[in-house]
Amino acid sequence: MTRRIRIFDTTLRDGEQAAGVNLNLHEKVQIAQRLDAMRVDVIEAGFPAASDGDMEAVRAVARIARHAAVAGLARTRENDILRAFEALKGALRPRIHVFIATSPIHMEHKLKLSPREVLEEIRRGVTLARSLVEDVEFSAEDASRSEIPFLKEAFSLAIQCGATTLNIPDTVGYAEPSEFGQFVHSVMEAVGAGDSVTWSVHCHDDLGLAVANSLAAVMAGANQVECTVNGLGERAGNASLEEVVMALRTRRDLFKAETGISTPLLYPTSRLVSRLTGIPVPPNKAIVGDNAFAHESGIHQHGVLSKRETYEIMDPRDVGAPSSSLILGKHSGSHAFRERLNEMGYNLSEEDFKAAFKLFKDLCDRKKTVTDQDIEAIVADRLVTLPETCVYELVNFSVQAASDMASATVTLKVQGEEHTDAAAGNGPVEAAYRAIDRITGLSPDLKEFRISAVSGSSDSLGEASVEISLEGRAALGRWASTDVIEAAIGAYVNALNRLSLLGVTSNG
Numbered sequence: 001m002t003r004r005i006r007i008f009d010t011t012l013r014d015g016e017q018a019a020g021v022n023l024n025l026h027e028k029v030q031i032a033q034r035l036d037a038m039r040v041d042v043i044e045a046g047f048p049a050a051s052d053g054d055m056e057a058v059r060a061v062a063r064i065a066r067h068a069a070v071a072g073l074a075r076t077r078e079n080d081i082l083r084a085f086e087a088l089k090g091a092l093r094p095r096i097h098v099f100i101a102t103s104p105i106h107m108e109h110k111l112k113l114s115p116r117e118v119l120e121e122i123r124r125g126v127t128l129a130r131s132l133v134e135d136v137e138f139s140a141e142d143a144s145r146s147e148i149p150f151l152k153e154a155f156s157l158a159i160q161c162g163a164t165t166l167n168i169p170d171t172v173g174y175a176e177p178s179e180f181g182q183f184v185h186s187v188m189e190a191v192g193a194g195d196s197v198t199w200s201v202h203c204h205d206d207l208g209l210a211v212a213n214s215l216a217a218v219m220a221g222a223n224q225v226e227c228t229v230n231g232l233g234e235r236a237g238n239a240s241l242e243e244v245v246m247a248l249r250t251r252r253d254l255f256k257a258e259t260g261i262s263t264p265l266l267y268p269t270s271r272l273v274s275r276l277t278g279i280p281v282p283p284n285k286a287i288v289g290d291n292a293f294a295h296e297s298g299i300h301q302h303g304v305l306s307k308r309e310t311y312e313i314m315d316p317r318d319v320g321a322p323s324s325s326l327i328l329g330k331h332s333g334s335h336a337f338r339e340r341l342n343e344m345g346y347n348l349s350e351e352d353f354k355a356a357f358k359l360f361k362d363l364c365d366r367k368k369t370v371t372d373q374d375i376e377a378i379v380a381d382r383l384v385t386l387p388e389t390c391v392y393e394l395v396n397f398s399v400q401a402a403s404d405m406a407s408a409t410v411t412l413k414v415q416g417e418e419h420t421d422a423a424a425g426n427g428p429v430e431a432a433y434r435a436i437d438r439i440t441g442l443s444p445d446l447k448e449f450r451i452s453a454v455s456g457s458s459d460s461l462g463e464a465s466v467e468i469s470l471e472g473r474a475a476l477g478r479w480a481s482t483d484v485i486e487a488a489i490g491a492y493v494n495a496l497n498r499l500s501l502l503g504v505t506s507n508g
């Protein structure tokens with residue numbers, strides 16, 4: 001008597017809307033491959049009408065997904081729906097996800113449409129989408145602040161026009177679990193569609209309740225949860241996929257429901273997404289944080305050693321958390337290295353694999369042991385960000401530093417052409433950044449700058465992360481190296497490349 005809950009992942013659409021996140025096509029494909037392998041039911045790959053980049057991303061994900069349905073988001077407008085259909089043409093299971101707001105505040109102030117006009121939009125949009133594909137989802141944006149009688153009309157109409165999944169979003173993260181569960185129940189009951197449709201929820205985390213609200217909705221009868229890896233998303237983010245999945249699994253006794261997710265891929269997928277988006281996972285994050293299974297207190301350690309279940313409600317192996325991250329060294333061959341990369345979720349072309357193996361061997365010459373984190377740091381930063389999307393490439397640099405003054409000379413390739421410049425600063429990193437600014441002609445604000453050790457040992461790689469902003473656009477950059485100055489410069493160049501993906505660039 002277990003119900004099957006569908007996991008609809010929107011890391012590549014809602015997650016990608018998180019401030020400072022801008023994934024390139026190659027990175028989106030890497031993440032989609034991983035989501036597909038993890039057996040999410042639906043991958044929402046983008047909003048094709050929003051930009052050419054989204055269009056291309058949905059098209060690419062549609063081509064590679066073997067198991068999951070691939071969804072493209074669309075407003076009720078004809079052009080949005082046709083673009084989504086166009087992008088989804090190569091998909092085995094295409095889904096068009098049509099949405100329009102149904103709350104009084106959104107209808108009046110954002111859409112400037114009357115409730116009648118909104119219903120007319122739903123009728124036209126859903127009918128058109130259903131004429132193109134079998135699988136249509138309809139979302140009533142801001143549903144949690146909409147009136148139930150109007151939602152009943154909107155959803156009933158969407159079902160009549162062919163929608164088979166109905167989504168009830170808590171767009172602004174305003175709901176509270178017991179209330180939201182009751183709300184979902186009331187909407188389902190009012191519409192009275194029985195088992196002929198799938199009810200879905202999409203909760204935001206503004207009050208830290210996205211997962212709790214999603215689970216309350218499952219209790220009330222929802223069969224699909226929209227979520228993202230690491231809970232990424234607009235503002236405070238979405239419901240976290242790993243938390244929803246493990247809550248349902250760990251408390252199967254209560255929910256009497258299961259997902260199709262291959263849970264040992266949760267941890268590596270979280271790492272992959274964190275690495276590619278540049279958004280770190282807090283150590284105390286449930287399920288996938290570094291400390292999620294760390295027992296610090298002696299009493300707890302003793303308990304776990306005599307019987308794991310005394311203090312552990314989940315087996316770390318079930319979520320793919322590594323028991324030991326020390327894995328490879330100088331004598332490891334390319335076969336073992338390739339296997340490890342695959343396990344970590346990286347799917348490289350032959351050419352990129354050769355380059356990665358060379359980076360690994362170079363690293364082994366400089367470091368006794370190479371950890372998963374080290375491999376991730378070098379492979380993701382240097383290879384997954386596609387060379388053809390890199391406007392700027394660091395060729396070399398030199399710095400001279402005294403206690404109160406430093407100077408730096410940097411050579412960058414800007415769209416294939418080398419430029420060198422020099423500058424002074426209070427420290428070597430500042431001097432190098434100024435030299436880079438002279439070359440690019442850009443002077444972004446440095447909002448954040450951090451250097452940390454990739455792993456715990458004294459010969460650890462240093463990893464720099466920076467956040468820069470220019471013309472109202474922000475970008476994160478990361479780079480790891482055994483030389484911290486190089487890491488700092490690499491992170492800055494990486495952030496500039498990500499900014500250039502947003503159209504902020506110069507020819508130097």
Ligand SMILES: [Zn+2]
Nearest residue numbers: 014171202234
């Ligand atoms: Zn959302």
